[in-house]
Amino acid sequence: MLFARSTPPENLFVRGARVVDPAEGVDGVFDVRVDDGVISALGTDLDTNSHRVLDGEGLVLAPAFVDPHVHLRTPGREDEETIASGSAAAAAGGYCAILAMPNTDPVVDSAATLGALIESARAEAEVPVGFLAAITKQQGGTELTEMAELADAGAAGFSDDGVPVASPGLMRRALQYGAVTQRRIALHCEETTLSRDGQMHEGEVSAELGFTGYPSVAESLMVERDLALAAYERQPLHLLHLSAWESVQALRRARAEGVAATAEVTPHHLCLTDEAVRSLDANVKMNPPLRSASDRTALIEGLKDGTITAIATDHAPHARHEKEVPFEAAPFGVTGLETAFAALYTHLVEPGLVPFETLLERMSAGPARAYGLDEPRIAVGRPANLVLLDLNASYRITEGSFRSRSVNSWLLGETVKGAVRTTIAAGRVVFAA
Amino acid sequence: MAEIRVMREDLRPPAPPPKRHFISIKDVTREDVERLLATARTFERSLEREVKKLPTLKGRLVINVFYESSTRTSSSFELAAKRLSADTMSIKSSGSSVDKGESLKDTAITLGAYDPDVIVIRHPQIGAPQLVARVTDAHVVNAGDGKHQHPTQALLDLYTMRESFGRLEGLHVAIVGDVLHSRVARSLIQALALTGAQVTLVGPPALLPRGIEAMSCETTTDIAAIGAADVVYVLRMQRERMQEGANYVPSLREYTARWGVTPERLRPGQKVMHPGPMNRGVEIDPRVADHADALIETQVRAGLVSRMAVLYDLLTSGPVGIKTETALEVA
Secondary structure, three states: OOEOOOOOOOOEEEEEEEEEEHHHOEEEEEEEEEEOOEEEEEEOOOOOOOOEEEEOOOOEEEEOEEEEEEOOOOOOOOOOOOHHHHHHHHHHOOEEEEEEOOOOOOOOOOHHHHHHHHHHHHHHOOOOEEEEEOOEHHHOOOOEOOHHHHHHOOOOEEEOOOOOOOOHHHHHHHHHHHHHHOOEEEEOOOOHHHHOOOOEEOOHHHHHHOOOEEOHHHHHHHHHHHHHHHHHHOOOEEEOOOOOHHHHHHHHHHHHOOOOEEEEEOHHHHHOOHHHHHHOOHHHOOOOOOOOHHHHHHHHHHHHHOOOOEEOOOEOOOOHHHHOOOHHHOOOOOOOOOOHHHHHHHHHHOOOOOOHHHHHHHHOHHHHHHOOOOOOOOOOOOEOOEEEEEEEEEEEOOHHHOOOOOOOOOOOOOEEEEEEEEEEEOOEEEEEO | OEEOOOOOHHHOOOOOOOOEEEOOHHHOOHHHHHHHHHHHHHHHHHOOOOOOOOOOOOOOEEEEEEOOOOOHHHHHHHHHHHHOOOEEEEEEOOOOHHHHOOOHHHHHHHHHOOOOOEEEEEEOOOOHHHHHHHHOOOEEEEEEEOOOEOHHHHHHHHHHHHHHHOOOOOOEEEEEOOOOOOHHHHHHHHHHHHOOOEEEEEOOHHHOOOOHHHHOOEEEOOHHHHHHOOEEEEOOOOHHHHHOOOOOOOOHHHHHHHHOEOHHHOOOOOEEEOOOOOOEOOOEOHHHHOOOOEOHHHHHHHHHHHHHHHHHHHHHOOOOOOOOHHHHHHO
């Protein structure tokens, strides 16, 4: 389900890093040896075996990250991102695997389009990339794609991300068919008659600024519908980019009742609130929108208690000229691959809102599990999917910071703490600062 | 007055002295408002003279850029600049490069190349004036940006109320109608809060934005509430809003029956204001519009002197300090 440039795996030796893998219960200073891309030894005072040595002193070695939600804009908007640039950005962000959404032009709704993407990924992807295919043809919401064929052709899951599956009847059919494809169905929850023309969260800030509101209930109503359908069909589903307190509540309830639902949350929803929109900066315009402080708190709580098991960037590159317009004229979406860890470390871990181990788990094993991918682990015999983090690095994010073709980041100009120094994906160094 | 916070410092050369703008009431202080009102009053007196033109802004260039149709705002800005002897230029979106799809940023950069002292902009989208302020060196005046702000309207409304009542502190103003879509209402609510007036918003539930109470005002759907106010400020009921199938109200007919401002709903002596253009017979009964207690024409005159005050203030005074009348007379 994941595809990348085929390059020979490496022999590596990471010396003296603080190795942290919450899933393995590891936290201590060790050496890690990698033979042919596979972790072969974990211990103290290991022999380098003449492998390429990466100095880990003062750094944290963690399982590399998995981003279940990126937009690579290919095919159709290669000026904004390509598989090469997007996967290079992922490597720089500490990711060993990313999943790309199918809302491209054309939409990934046929085995032919999917096949072409997989071929490109094999030629140019720096880190393994998986591709979701659409639930409905052209994401039109009326006719299912040939999901079984798409799954056989390598689809990592199914989503109409960007738009909701409006019809409950069709949503039910898609969930039923999930039993055949054995792939996760990922849902963008939005009741568009409630969010119509919405520019930002409906609340005190939208009332003052005059923007048309996009109320929380536009999301949570759809979340509740989809959870009810999943419960009825006894099928799993994955909820994309949750933003509202009510959605977290509904998900927590459904999971307690045994619904196999997973969910993700973005760094921007975890770090910001609708107060940020007062800047009128188009780089804080996204769908779903930034919500109130109590929504943010609920998302953080949900992340901590395991209601939300994945952090997803929803990396959405946009051309500069499309964002340098008044807020209402700008498209939704911000980039995130290269800034996610630093943003979350700075805004959540440093102030003590989320434990470091939780952050690592939700950026790596959590999202992998949601889609049935191999969890990156630091244990002998596992493929080397590792990231070296410098928790003391403090630096300013500028337009020059990015490997992505787009710079529509909400962090521009901000000073953050926590840097990715080296990324090892599928046994190969894909990024070294 | 307002200073634009440069959000992306890395795009800009190191800190030039911040330009002053008039983009949102949110950015100004009570002192700013008092200074502007005092200046406007001085200009009102100067307009009583036989020769109304003042040499104050001779040699300055004011460019008016209007992306939306407007009668009173555009004409009063143009006249305000001319009365102060500034050179003026007016750009309308139709018949300009905007028709050819030029972006606001490029249009602003183009106009900025003429080194205007002030750019007055009206635009259908929130934040357009901030964008212009970011890419040009001119002082920017917001003549209305989408549903966000119309600060010179608020200033002229304060001026009108102050002239009529002699005070703003403690004044009770009921704002009636489509608050949701109204930049006039947003600026006015903030301006009234700044000057110590009390505000009640009255209208159909869907046209009173959720959360607006946070702007220190009360809301009610009961039109009878206007009876308690010193000033009834009637907002324009935008017909186009009713055509989208949005069902903000079931019909204009029902709106008028329920929320129209009629003589029967007013107390004698209550003052009535309207930012124009009016829909007579919809939000305001013609008998109210034409009554002596309506300050609508006063508002238009106040618009001229308030805008003169804004242009004068941006181009001549520092961030603080009230210009005396004497100083003006000499100029």
